[in-house]
Amino acid sequence: MSRNLPIRKGAVFVVVVVLTFLSLLVSAGVRSTPGVLMMPLQMELGWSRTTVSSVAAFGIFLYGFVGPFSAALMQSIGIRRTLIGALLLIGTSSGLSLFMTAPWQFFLTWGLLTGLGTGAVAMVLGATVVNRWFVARRGTVMGLLTASTATGSLLFLPLLASLAQTHGWRGPVVAVTVVCLGLVPLVALFLPEHPERLGLVPHGAEEGYIPPARPSRHPLHIAISALRDAMVMRDFWLLFLTFFVCGFTTNGLIGTHFIAICADHGVGAVPAAGYLALMGFFDLFGTTASGWLTDRMDARLLLFAYYGLRGLSLMALPFVDFHGASLTLFGVFYGLDWIATVPPTLRLANAAFGEARAPVVFGWIVFGHQIGAALAASLAGVLRQAQGSYRDMLLMAGLAGLVAALMALRIGRSPSKGVAFAAE
Numbered sequence: 001m002s003r004n005l006p007i008r009k010g011a012v013f014v015v016v017v018v019l020t021f022l023s024l025l026v027s028a029g030v031r032s033t034p035g036v037l038m039m040p041l042q043m044e045l046g047w048s049r050t051t052v053s054s055v056a057a058f059g060i061f062l063y064g065f066v067g068p069f070s071a072a073l074m075q076s077i078g079i080r081r082t083l084i085g086a087l088l089l090i091g092t093s094s095g096l097s098l099f100m101t102a103p104w105q106f107f108l109t110w111g112l113l114t115g116l117g118t119g120a121v122a123m124v125l126g127a128t129v130v131n132r133w134f135v136a137r138r139g140t141v142m143g144l145l146t147a148s149t150a151t152g153s154l155l156f157l158p159l160l161a162s163l164a165q166t167h168g169w170r171g172p173v174v175a176v177t178v179v180c181l182g183l184v185p186l187v188a189l190f191l192p193e194h195p196e197r198l199g200l201v202p203h204g205a206e207e208g209y210i211p212p213a214r215p216s217r218h219p220l221h222i223a224i225s226a227l228r229d230a231m232v233m234r235d236f237w238l239l240f241l242t243f244f245v246c247g248f249t250t251n252g253l254i255g256t257h258f259i260a261i262c263a264d265h266g267v268g269a270v271p272a273a274g275y276l277a278l279m280g281f282f283d284l285f286g287t288t289a290s291g292w293l294t295d296r297m298d299a300r301l302l303l304f305a306y307y308g309l310r311g312l313s314l315m316a317l318p319f320v321d322f323h324g325a326s327l328t329l330f331g332v333f334y335g336l337d338w339i340a341t342v343p344p345t346l347r348l349a350n351a352a353f354g355e356a357r358a359p360v361v362f363g364w365i366v367f368g369h370q371i372g373a374a375l376a377a378s379l380a381g382v383l384r385q386a387q388g389s390y391r392d393m394l395l396m397a398g399l400a401g402l403v404a405a406l407m408a409l410r411i412g413r414s415p416s417k418g419v420a421f422a423a424e
Contacts (some may be wrong), residue, residue, distance in 0.1 A: 012192060013133060013203050017141060019191045020129045021148045023083055026183060027121035028149040029156040030090055030176050031063055034110055035256045036160045039269055040169040047103055049260065053381030055107050056256050057374040059115035064247070064370020066119025068227065068363030072219035073120070074128045075360070080191045084184055086120035089113060091180035098173055123149065124363040127346055131359055133195055136204020138350075139343045143291020146342035147284045157280075161259070161273035226353075226360040235352045236361070238411045239345060240368035242303060245404035246341045247369035249310055249397045252376025254279075254334065261390050265322035275331040282335030290340035299344030303408035306344075310337050311401020318391040348411055 034056035041047045074082045093113030100106050126145035130138050163171030195202055230236040255276075262272035293302055313333055320326040349365060350358045380393045 012195070012198060012200065015190055016129060016133055016192065017144065019187060020125060020145055023087070023121050023183060023187065024123075024126060024145055025148040026179055027086075027090065027118045029160075030094065030114055030180065031059065031118045031251070032157065032255050033094075033160060033172055033176055034059065035259055036157060036164055036172050036269075036273070037110075037169050038256075038260060039263070040164045041106075044168055045101075047106070048385070050381045050385050051103050052106075053256060053377050055103075055111040057252070057378035057381075058107065058111040059118070060247075060251060060256075060370050060377055061374035062112065062115025062370075063119045063122055064367040064373070066116055067122050067124040067366045067370075068223045068360050069219060070120040070122070071124040071128055071360045071363040072222035072226075074125070075222065076219045078193050079125070079128060079132075080187060080193055082120055083125070083187050083191070086117045087180050087184050087187065090117035090121070091177050091184070093117065094173055094180065095177040098170055098177075123342060123366045123369075124359055127359040127362045130346075131350075131355055132202065134203045137295060139291040139294035139347055140288070141291065142346050143288045143294065143340075143343040146291070146339055147287035149339060157259075157273040157276045158270060161270050165270060223360055223363070226357050227364050229357075230353060230361045230364060233352065235348070235411055236365070238407055239348060239352075239365045242307065242404045242407050242411075243341070243345060243365050244368040244372035245307065245400045246339065246345075247371070247373030248376040249314060249401055250338055250373070251370075252373030253314075253380055253393065253397050255373075256377040257380045257384070257390065257393075260384070261317075261394075262322065262327075264384075264390065267322055267327070275327050278328065278331035279335035279338055282332050283338040283340075286336030286338065287340045287342065291343040294343040294347050299347045300408050300411050302344045303341055303411075304405045306337050306341050306405075307401045307408060308405035310334070311398045311403075311405065313337075313398075314394050314401060315398030318394050351412065 034052060038049055038052045038056075041052055042049060070082060070086075090113075093109045096113075097106065097109035100109060123146065126142055126149075130142045130145065134141050160172040160175065163175055167174075192198060258276055259269050259272040262275070263269065290302065290306075313330065317330060320330065345365065346358070346362055349362045353361045376393075376397065380390060383393050384390055
Protein backbone atom coordinates (compact mmCIF):
# COMPACT_ATOMS: atom_id res chain seq x y z
CA MET A 1 0.00 0.00 0.00
CA SER A 2 2.82 2.34 -0.93
CA ARG A 3 0.55 5.10 -2.17
CA ASN A 4 -1.52 5.24 0.99
CA LEU A 5 -0.80 6.35 4.52
CA PRO A 6 -0.42 3.37 6.89
CA ILE A 7 -3.65 1.80 8.14
CA ARG A 8 -3.81 -0.99 10.72
CA LYS A 9 -4.76 -4.20 8.99
CA GLY A 10 -7.57 -4.87 11.42
CA ALA A 11 -9.20 -1.57 10.51
CA VAL A 12 -8.70 -1.64 6.75
CA PHE A 13 -12.13 -3.12 6.01
CA VAL A 14 -13.78 -0.36 8.04
CA VAL A 15 -11.77 2.30 6.19
CA VAL A 16 -12.76 0.87 2.80
CA VAL A 17 -16.45 0.77 3.72
CA VAL A 18 -16.43 4.28 5.27
CA LEU A 19 -14.71 5.95 2.30
CA THR A 20 -16.94 4.13 -0.18
CA PHE A 21 -20.02 5.07 1.88
CA LEU A 22 -19.01 8.77 1.94
CA SER A 23 -18.23 8.85 -1.77
CA LEU A 24 -21.56 7.26 -2.69
CA LEU A 25 -23.39 9.57 -0.28
CA VAL A 26 -21.86 12.73 -1.78
CA SER A 27 -22.36 11.56 -5.37
CA ALA A 28 -26.03 10.82 -4.75
CA GLY A 29 -26.44 14.20 -3.06
CA VAL A 30 -25.02 15.87 -6.17
CA ARG A 31 -27.41 13.96 -8.41
CA SER A 32 -30.42 15.12 -6.36
CA THR A 33 -29.38 18.78 -6.24
CA PRO A 34 -31.32 19.82 -9.39
CA GLY A 35 -34.50 19.01 -7.46
CA VAL A 36 -33.54 21.71 -4.95
CA LEU A 37 -32.53 24.14 -7.71
CA MET A 38 -35.83 23.75 -9.60
CA MET A 39 -37.81 26.46 -7.79
CA PRO A 40 -34.90 28.96 -7.25
CA LEU A 41 -33.89 28.77 -10.93
CA GLN A 42 -37.50 29.32 -11.95
CA MET A 43 -37.77 32.40 -9.73
CA GLU A 44 -34.31 33.92 -10.27
CA LEU A 45 -33.56 33.06 -13.93
CA GLY A 46 -37.05 32.39 -15.26
CA TRP A 47 -36.31 28.79 -16.31
CA SER A 48 -39.34 26.49 -16.43
CA ARG A 49 -39.78 23.26 -14.48
CA THR A 50 -39.66 21.41 -17.78
CA THR A 51 -36.21 22.83 -18.55
CA VAL A 52 -34.77 21.99 -15.14
CA SER A 53 -36.35 18.53 -14.96
CA SER A 54 -35.12 17.73 -18.49
CA VAL A 55 -31.53 18.54 -17.47
CA ALA A 56 -32.00 16.48 -14.30
CA ALA A 57 -33.33 13.61 -16.42
CA PHE A 58 -30.30 13.71 -18.73
CA GLY A 59 -27.93 13.70 -15.76
CA ILE A 60 -29.77 10.74 -14.26
CA PHE A 61 -29.57 8.93 -17.61
CA LEU A 62 -25.79 9.42 -17.76
CA TYR A 63 -25.52 8.45 -14.08
CA GLY A 64 -26.71 5.01 -15.14
CA PHE A 65 -25.15 4.76 -18.60
CA VAL A 66 -21.63 5.39 -17.33
CA GLY A 67 -21.97 2.69 -14.64
CA PRO A 68 -20.92 -0.44 -16.56
CA PHE A 69 -18.00 1.36 -18.21
CA SER A 70 -16.97 2.69 -14.81
CA ALA A 71 -17.09 -0.83 -13.35
CA ALA A 72 -14.87 -2.06 -16.20
CA LEU A 73 -12.51 0.89 -15.65
CA MET A 74 -12.24 0.03 -11.95
CA GLN A 75 -11.21 -3.49 -12.91
CA SER A 76 -8.58 -2.16 -15.33
CA ILE A 77 -6.98 0.91 -13.71
CA GLY A 78 -8.27 0.55 -10.16
CA ILE A 79 -11.00 1.83 -7.88
CA ARG A 80 -8.95 4.66 -6.37
CA ARG A 81 -7.90 6.27 -9.66
CA THR A 82 -11.41 6.04 -11.08
CA LEU A 83 -12.93 7.53 -7.95
CA ILE A 84 -10.45 10.42 -7.73
CA GLY A 85 -11.03 11.35 -11.36
CA ALA A 86 -14.79 11.25 -10.92
CA LEU A 87 -14.77 13.43 -7.79
CA LEU A 88 -12.55 16.01 -9.51
CA LEU A 89 -14.90 16.11 -12.50
CA ILE A 90 -17.99 16.55 -10.29
CA GLY A 91 -16.42 19.28 -8.16
CA THR A 92 -15.03 21.19 -11.13
CA SER A 93 -18.21 21.07 -13.19
CA SER A 94 -20.44 22.13 -10.29
CA GLY A 95 -18.03 24.97 -9.55
CA LEU A 96 -18.17 26.15 -13.15
CA SER A 97 -21.97 26.25 -12.97
CA LEU A 98 -21.71 29.22 -10.57
CA PHE A 99 -21.14 31.37 -13.66
CA MET A 100 -24.03 30.05 -15.78
CA THR A 101 -26.57 32.45 -17.24
CA ALA A 102 -28.27 30.30 -19.91
CA PRO A 103 -29.99 26.88 -19.89
CA TRP A 104 -27.35 25.33 -22.19
CA GLN A 105 -24.72 26.01 -19.53
CA PHE A 106 -26.91 24.30 -16.94
CA PHE A 107 -27.20 21.35 -19.31
CA LEU A 108 -23.42 21.19 -19.81
CA THR A 109 -22.50 21.36 -16.11
CA TRP A 110 -25.38 19.67 -14.28
CA GLY A 111 -26.53 17.41 -17.10
CA LEU A 112 -23.45 16.25 -19.03
CA LEU A 113 -20.39 16.68 -16.79
CA THR A 114 -21.85 15.85 -13.38
CA GLY A 115 -23.78 13.02 -15.04
CA LEU A 116 -20.50 11.51 -16.24
CA GLY A 117 -18.81 12.05 -12.89
CA THR A 118 -21.59 10.72 -10.67
CA GLY A 119 -22.01 7.75 -13.01
CA ALA A 120 -18.54 6.60 -11.92
CA VAL A 121 -19.49 6.99 -8.25
CA ALA A 122 -22.70 5.00 -8.28
CA MET A 123 -24.01 1.61 -7.20
CA VAL A 124 -21.42 -0.15 -9.37
CA LEU A 125 -18.76 1.26 -7.04
CA GLY A 126 -20.47 -0.45 -4.11
CA ALA A 127 -20.81 -3.70 -6.06
CA THR A 128 -17.13 -3.66 -7.07
CA VAL A 129 -15.94 -2.93 -3.54
CA VAL A 130 -18.18 -5.59 -2.01
CA ASN A 131 -17.13 -8.32 -4.46
CA ARG A 132 -13.44 -7.43 -4.06
CA TRP A 133 -13.26 -6.99 -0.28
CA PHE A 134 -15.96 -9.31 1.12
CA VAL A 135 -16.99 -12.93 0.82
CA ALA A 136 -19.13 -13.20 3.95
CA ARG A 137 -21.93 -10.70 4.67
CA ARG A 138 -21.94 -9.28 1.16
CA GLY A 139 -25.65 -8.56 1.34
CA THR A 140 -25.32 -6.67 4.62
CA VAL A 141 -22.40 -4.53 3.42
CA MET A 142 -24.05 -3.84 0.07
CA GLY A 143 -27.19 -2.83 1.95
CA LEU A 144 -25.20 -0.34 4.01
CA LEU A 145 -23.42 1.10 0.97
CA THR A 146 -26.65 1.26 -1.01
CA ALA A 147 -28.32 3.11 1.84
CA SER A 148 -25.73 5.84 1.42
CA THR A 149 -27.04 6.66 -2.05
CA ALA A 150 -30.54 7.39 -0.78
CA THR A 151 -29.19 9.02 2.37
CA GLY A 152 -27.06 11.33 0.24
CA SER A 153 -29.98 12.06 -2.07
CA LEU A 154 -32.39 12.87 0.72
CA LEU A 155 -30.56 13.72 3.93
CA PHE A 156 -28.66 16.65 2.38
CA LEU A 157 -31.80 18.18 0.91
CA PRO A 158 -32.92 20.23 3.96
CA LEU A 159 -29.46 21.83 4.17
CA LEU A 160 -29.36 22.47 0.43
CA ALA A 161 -32.92 23.83 0.46
CA SER A 162 -32.05 26.11 3.37
CA LEU A 163 -28.97 27.38 1.53
CA ALA A 164 -31.09 28.00 -1.58
CA GLN A 165 -33.65 29.90 0.47
CA THR A 166 -30.97 32.07 2.11
CA HIS A 167 -28.39 32.48 -0.66
CA GLY A 168 -30.28 31.64 -3.84
CA TRP A 169 -29.40 28.83 -6.22
CA ARG A 170 -25.65 29.44 -5.85
CA GLY A 171 -25.65 28.43 -2.17
CA PRO A 172 -26.22 24.69 -2.74
CA VAL A 173 -23.81 24.71 -5.69
CA VAL A 174 -20.96 26.08 -3.55
CA ALA A 175 -21.64 23.47 -0.87
CA VAL A 176 -21.60 20.61 -3.37
CA THR A 177 -18.35 21.85 -4.94
CA VAL A 178 -16.52 22.13 -1.60
CA VAL A 179 -17.62 18.70 -0.36
CA CYS A 180 -16.69 16.88 -3.58
CA LEU A 181 -13.24 18.41 -3.82
CA GLY A 182 -12.69 17.87 -0.09
CA LEU A 183 -13.13 14.11 -0.51
CA VAL A 184 -10.33 13.80 -3.08
CA PRO A 185 -7.35 13.88 -0.66
CA LEU A 186 -9.07 11.42 1.70
CA VAL A 187 -9.54 8.89 -1.09
CA ALA A 188 -6.01 9.46 -2.43
CA LEU A 189 -4.37 8.95 0.95
CA PHE A 190 -6.45 6.28 2.64
CA LEU A 191 -8.30 4.06 0.12
CA PRO A 192 -6.41 0.80 -0.56
CA GLU A 193 -6.89 -0.95 -3.88
CA HIS A 194 -6.78 -4.72 -3.19
CA PRO A 195 -6.76 -6.72 0.07
CA GLU A 196 -3.91 -8.93 -1.20
CA ARG A 197 -1.62 -5.90 -1.46
CA LEU A 198 -1.88 -5.65 2.32
CA GLY A 199 -1.34 -9.36 2.85
CA LEU A 200 -5.07 -9.87 3.50
CA VAL A 201 -7.86 -11.95 2.03
CA PRO A 202 -11.42 -10.65 1.59
CA HIS A 203 -13.47 -10.60 4.77
CA GLY A 204 -14.91 -14.06 5.37
CA ALA A 205 -12.56 -15.81 2.92
CA GLU A 206 -10.19 -18.59 3.92
CA GLU A 207 -6.42 -18.15 3.80
CA GLY A 208 -6.16 -20.14 0.57
CA TYR A 209 -8.58 -17.82 -1.24
CA ILE A 210 -7.54 -16.99 -4.81
CA PRO A 211 -9.03 -13.72 -6.11
CA PRO A 212 -10.55 -13.62 -9.61
CA ALA A 213 -8.00 -12.82 -12.31
CA ARG A 214 -7.86 -9.18 -13.33
CA PRO A 215 -9.12 -8.66 -16.89
CA SER A 216 -6.45 -7.89 -19.46
CA ARG A 217 -8.71 -6.39 -22.10
CA HIS A 218 -9.73 -2.79 -22.70
CA PRO A 219 -12.49 -1.50 -20.34
CA LEU A 220 -14.73 -0.73 -23.32
CA HIS A 221 -14.47 -4.32 -24.52
CA ILE A 222 -15.15 -5.65 -21.01
CA ALA A 223 -18.33 -3.58 -20.67
CA ILE A 224 -19.69 -4.32 -24.15
CA SER A 225 -18.93 -8.04 -24.08
CA ALA A 226 -20.60 -8.36 -20.66
CA LEU A 227 -23.74 -6.74 -22.06
CA ARG A 228 -23.68 -8.90 -25.19
CA ASP A 229 -23.49 -12.12 -23.19
CA ALA A 230 -26.08 -10.98 -20.64
CA MET A 231 -28.68 -9.89 -23.19
CA VAL A 232 -29.40 -13.46 -24.28
CA MET A 233 -30.32 -14.43 -20.72
CA ARG A 234 -33.90 -14.10 -19.52
CA ASP A 235 -32.89 -13.20 -15.98
CA PHE A 236 -30.96 -10.17 -17.23
CA TRP A 237 -34.11 -8.65 -18.71
CA LEU A 238 -36.19 -9.41 -15.61
CA LEU A 239 -33.57 -7.75 -13.40
CA PHE A 240 -33.19 -4.86 -15.87
CA LEU A 241 -36.94 -4.16 -16.08
CA THR A 242 -37.63 -4.46 -12.35
CA PHE A 243 -34.74 -2.10 -11.65
CA PHE A 244 -36.12 0.24 -14.34
CA VAL A 245 -39.24 0.48 -12.18
CA CYS A 246 -37.10 1.05 -9.09
CA GLY A 247 -35.56 4.14 -10.66
CA PHE A 248 -38.90 5.27 -12.10
CA THR A 249 -40.51 5.27 -8.65
CA THR A 250 -37.62 6.70 -6.57
CA ASN A 251 -34.92 9.03 -7.97
CA GLY A 252 -36.88 10.08 -11.03
CA LEU A 253 -40.27 10.77 -9.47
CA ILE A 254 -40.04 11.28 -5.71
CA GLY A 255 -36.39 12.32 -5.58
CA THR A 256 -36.76 14.95 -8.32
CA HIS A 257 -40.37 16.11 -7.93
CA PHE A 258 -41.42 15.57 -4.31
CA ILE A 259 -40.65 19.17 -3.29
CA ALA A 260 -42.68 20.42 -6.27
CA ILE A 261 -45.50 17.95 -5.47
CA CYS A 262 -45.66 19.33 -1.95
CA ALA A 263 -45.56 22.91 -3.26
CA ASP A 264 -48.72 22.18 -5.26
CA HIS A 265 -50.42 21.34 -1.94
CA GLY A 266 -49.17 24.39 -0.02
CA VAL A 267 -46.15 22.76 1.67
CA GLY A 268 -42.98 24.88 1.65
CA ALA A 269 -39.65 23.79 0.14
CA VAL A 270 -37.79 23.45 3.44
CA PRO A 271 -40.49 21.32 5.17
CA ALA A 272 -40.84 19.21 2.01
CA ALA A 273 -37.07 18.67 1.94
CA GLY A 274 -37.36 17.67 5.59
CA TYR A 275 -39.72 14.85 4.64
CA LEU A 276 -37.23 13.73 1.99
CA ALA A 277 -34.53 13.77 4.66
CA LEU A 278 -36.80 11.61 6.80
CA MET A 279 -36.95 9.13 3.91
CA GLY A 280 -33.16 9.18 3.70
CA PHE A 281 -32.79 8.57 7.43
CA PHE A 282 -35.13 5.58 7.42
CA ASP A 283 -33.62 4.26 4.19
CA LEU A 284 -30.35 3.84 6.10
CA PHE A 285 -32.12 1.31 8.32
CA GLY A 286 -34.40 -0.19 5.66
CA THR A 287 -31.72 -0.90 3.08
CA THR A 288 -29.20 -2.15 5.65
CA ALA A 289 -31.89 -4.47 7.04
CA SER A 290 -32.65 -5.55 3.48
CA GLY A 291 -29.01 -6.55 3.06
CA TRP A 292 -29.18 -8.59 6.27
CA LEU A 293 -32.36 -10.29 5.04
CA THR A 294 -30.80 -10.91 1.63
CA ASP A 295 -28.11 -13.04 3.29
CA ARG A 296 -30.87 -15.18 4.83
CA MET A 297 -33.99 -15.19 2.60
CA ASP A 298 -35.14 -15.75 -0.98
CA ALA A 299 -34.21 -12.51 -2.77
CA ARG A 300 -37.19 -12.85 -5.13
CA LEU A 301 -39.68 -12.76 -2.27
CA LEU A 302 -37.99 -9.66 -0.88
CA LEU A 303 -38.28 -7.89 -4.24
CA PHE A 304 -41.93 -8.91 -4.52
CA ALA A 305 -42.67 -7.31 -1.15
CA TYR A 306 -40.63 -4.16 -1.80
CA TYR A 307 -42.09 -3.36 -5.22
CA GLY A 308 -45.63 -4.26 -4.23
CA LEU A 309 -45.66 -2.08 -1.11
CA ARG A 310 -44.00 0.79 -2.97
CA GLY A 311 -46.61 0.66 -5.72
CA LEU A 312 -49.49 0.75 -3.26
CA SER A 313 -48.01 3.69 -1.35
CA LEU A 314 -47.57 5.76 -4.54
CA MET A 315 -51.15 5.08 -5.58
CA ALA A 316 -52.30 6.31 -2.17
CA LEU A 317 -50.21 9.53 -2.13
CA PRO A 318 -52.49 11.69 -4.36
CA PHE A 319 -55.38 11.09 -1.96
CA VAL A 320 -53.71 12.01 1.36
CA ASP A 321 -54.28 15.40 2.96
CA PHE A 322 -50.60 16.49 2.83
CA HIS A 323 -50.64 17.43 6.50
CA GLY A 324 -47.76 16.68 8.84
CA ALA A 325 -48.94 13.30 10.10
CA SER A 326 -49.73 11.83 6.68
CA LEU A 327 -46.50 13.08 5.09
CA THR A 328 -44.48 11.82 8.04
CA LEU A 329 -46.07 8.38 7.73
CA PHE A 330 -45.40 8.35 3.98
CA GLY A 331 -41.81 9.50 4.54
CA VAL A 332 -41.08 6.75 7.07
CA PHE A 333 -42.68 4.00 5.00
CA TYR A 334 -41.22 5.10 1.68
CA GLY A 335 -37.82 5.62 3.23
CA LEU A 336 -37.68 2.06 4.56
CA ASP A 337 -38.43 0.82 1.03
CA TRP A 338 -36.52 3.45 -0.98
CA ILE A 339 -33.74 1.30 -2.47
CA ALA A 340 -34.04 -1.80 -0.34
CA THR A 341 -34.24 -3.52 -3.75
CA VAL A 342 -30.48 -3.23 -4.38
CA PRO A 343 -29.02 -6.00 -2.14
CA PRO A 344 -31.40 -8.72 -3.40
CA THR A 345 -30.91 -7.53 -7.00
CA LEU A 346 -27.10 -7.76 -6.68
CA ARG A 347 -27.41 -11.20 -5.08
CA LEU A 348 -29.51 -12.44 -7.99
CA ALA A 349 -27.02 -10.90 -10.44
CA ASN A 350 -24.12 -12.67 -8.72
CA ALA A 351 -26.01 -15.95 -8.94
CA ALA A 352 -26.87 -15.49 -12.62
CA PHE A 353 -23.63 -14.02 -13.99
CA GLY A 354 -20.84 -15.08 -11.63
CA GLU A 355 -18.72 -13.18 -9.14
CA ALA A 356 -16.14 -11.88 -11.62
CA ARG A 357 -18.52 -10.31 -14.13
CA ALA A 358 -21.44 -9.48 -11.87
CA PRO A 359 -20.26 -5.90 -11.09
CA VAL A 360 -20.14 -5.01 -14.81
CA VAL A 361 -23.46 -6.71 -15.61
CA PHE A 362 -24.93 -5.08 -12.51
CA GLY A 363 -23.78 -1.78 -14.01
CA TRP A 364 -25.99 -2.45 -17.04
CA ILE A 365 -28.86 -3.38 -14.73
CA VAL A 366 -28.33 -0.09 -12.89
CA PHE A 367 -28.48 1.61 -16.28
CA GLY A 368 -32.04 0.31 -16.49
CA HIS A 369 -32.66 1.91 -13.09
CA GLN A 370 -31.44 5.26 -14.37
CA ILE A 371 -33.38 5.04 -17.65
CA GLY A 372 -36.49 4.62 -15.53
CA ALA A 373 -35.45 7.51 -13.31
CA ALA A 374 -34.70 9.78 -16.27
CA LEU A 375 -38.02 8.94 -17.89
CA ALA A 376 -39.95 9.66 -14.70
CA ALA A 377 -38.09 12.93 -14.05
CA SER A 378 -38.87 14.20 -17.55
CA LEU A 379 -42.37 12.74 -17.92
CA ALA A 380 -43.52 14.03 -14.54
CA GLY A 381 -42.45 17.55 -15.50
CA VAL A 382 -44.27 17.35 -18.84
CA LEU A 383 -47.49 15.96 -17.29
CA ARG A 384 -47.43 18.54 -14.51
CA GLN A 385 -47.01 21.32 -17.06
CA ALA A 386 -49.87 19.98 -19.19
CA GLN A 387 -52.32 18.87 -16.46
CA GLY A 388 -51.44 21.08 -13.50
CA SER A 389 -51.26 17.99 -11.29
CA TYR A 390 -48.99 15.03 -10.50
CA ARG A 391 -51.90 12.66 -9.80
CA ASP A 392 -51.80 10.62 -13.02
CA MET A 393 -48.01 10.31 -12.81
CA LEU A 394 -48.21 8.95 -9.26
CA LEU A 395 -50.90 6.44 -10.20
CA MET A 396 -48.89 5.30 -13.23
CA ALA A 397 -45.78 4.82 -11.09
CA GLY A 398 -47.78 2.88 -8.49
CA LEU A 399 -49.12 0.51 -11.14
CA ALA A 400 -45.57 -0.02 -12.46
CA GLY A 401 -44.51 -1.05 -8.95
CA LEU A 402 -47.20 -3.74 -8.82
CA VAL A 403 -46.12 -5.10 -12.22
CA ALA A 404 -42.48 -5.21 -11.08
CA ALA A 405 -43.49 -7.16 -7.97
CA LEU A 406 -44.96 -9.91 -10.15
CA MET A 407 -41.96 -9.90 -12.49
CA ALA A 408 -39.56 -10.38 -9.58
CA LEU A 409 -41.11 -13.76 -8.77
CA ARG A 410 -40.07 -15.05 -12.21
CA ILE A 411 -36.33 -14.38 -11.79
CA GLY A 412 -34.38 -17.62 -11.78
CA ARG A 413 -37.51 -19.76 -12.16
CA SER A 414 -36.47 -21.28 -15.48
CA PRO A 415 -33.08 -22.06 -17.02
CA SER A 416 -31.49 -18.97 -18.51
CA LYS A 417 -31.11 -19.00 -22.26
CA GLY A 418 -27.67 -18.38 -23.67
CA VAL A 419 -24.04 -19.15 -23.04
CA ALA A 420 -22.03 -19.09 -19.87
CA PHE A 421 -19.72 -16.16 -19.34
CA ALA A 422 -16.18 -16.82 -20.39
CA ALA A 423 -13.27 -15.65 -18.34
CA GLU A 424 -11.48 -12.60 -19.69
